[in-house]
Amino acid sequence: MADSLNDTHDGEILGGIARPADLEGPGATQLGEVPEHQSALETHTHLASESESEHVSQEQAHLSPIKTKPSPPPDSSIVGLIEQxxxxxxxxxxxxAQHFPCxxxxxxxxxxxxxxxxxAQIFVADLWAAFNGTGYGAFDNIxxxxxxxxxxxxxxxHTLxxxxxxxxxxxxxxxxKEIPSGHSWEVxxxxxxxxxxxxxxxxxVRQHPEAEGVVNAVLIDFFLYDLAKERERGVGGGLEVPHHRTRSIWY
Known part of the structure; x- marks a missing residue:
């Protein structure tokens, strides 16, 4: 079995039975965590003003507390989340990831x-590409x-x-043969x-400093994916091995 490459960050890990060849580095970029949403909805009962108590008996006031109107739910529409x-x-x-389990x-x-x-990441990347980095696709940290x-x-x-x-x-x-979702090899x-x-x-970036801030993982992924599809059609020499087969909703 090949040597493992492990990257640990704040108790979270990206590991490797598939080992990057002849490359070294301290760790992969991690996305920041969004603070947990705290509900602002509180229920207040048994609140009657002095003027109301003049017309309502104590027994009636006890049995019929004033009901507060619930706060509207946060806007979790796609446009709303983009704006947030x-x-x-x-x-x-x-x-x-917070609002959509899928x-x-x-x-x-x-x-x-x-x-x-x-x-979730490819949604943001496609938004960025479709709007050419403007409007809904404008991101300061793509x-x-x-x-x-x-x-x-x-x-x-692997082919490269x-x-x-x-x-x-x-x-x-x-x-x-299938590799189950969540299996060590798949992860x-x-x-x-x-x-x-x-x-x-x-x-x-090391060889071309002018590429800093221009070349990113999104563009490299787009290139590699398209290249894999070309190789699958027999253009440029084909592919070394079949892709792994995993039944998953995450791909």
């Missing part, structure tokens, strides 16, 4: 919680997003020699892909 994010890509990702892409690895949030950890980019990274796989994992992929395939793309970004 205040041009922060990371904040919008966390708001989506975006809450979390699992556990080695006893620690891992947040991938792939669909670079805080990671690549979108699913199945195509790990496959392409960026990721190396252990023999048991290779056998599983070549036999096209590490996704996690090491995030870190490998971040290391690629850093290497690009």
């Amino acid at each position: 994010a205040d041009h922060s890509a990371g904040k919008l990702v966390n708001l989506l 975006f809450r892409d979390e699992t556990r690895f080695d006893g620690r919680k891992v947040h991938f949030l792939k669909r 670079e805080c997003l990671t690549m979108f950890a699913d199945y195509r980019v790990p496959q392409m990274l 020699g960026v990721l190396s796989y252990s023999p048991p994992l290779l056998y599983r992929l070549r036999d096209q 590490q395939l996704r996690g090491c892909s995030i870190w490998a793309v971040e290391l690629i970004r850093r290497e690009i």
Whole structure:
């Protein structure tokens, strides 16, 4: 089995049975956490004014407390959440995960919680790309997003020699057998892909300083995904191994 690459941040981990080849670095970028929402709704009963007590008996006042009108629920519409994010890509990702369970892409690895949030991140990235960084797609920190950890980019990274796989994992992929969602192999395939793309970004910036703030994980992911689709059609030499097969709502 290949050496593991582990990245720990505030008790959360991105791990790796798939190992980035010949790349080093301290850890992957993590999105900040949104503070927990605290309800402002409080119930106040048995409140009667002095003027009302002149017309209502004490017994009636006790049995019929004044009811307060509940506060309206917060605006959790998509437009509402975009506006709440205040041009922060990371904040919008966390708001989506908070309000929509289907975006809450979390699992556990080695006893620690891992947040991938792939669909929430790609929603924000697609918004950014569709609006060309303006209007609803204007974000001040789009670079805080990671690549979108699913199945195509790990496959392409392995083909390019960026990721190396252990023999048991290779056998599983070549036999096209399912890897269960949340299995150690699946979590590490996704996690090491995030870190490998971040290391690629850093290497690009090291060799081309003018790329700082221009090249980000989103653009690298778009490129690698499109390249994998081209290779799948036989353009440019094909792909080394099949992509991993996992039944999941998170991809």
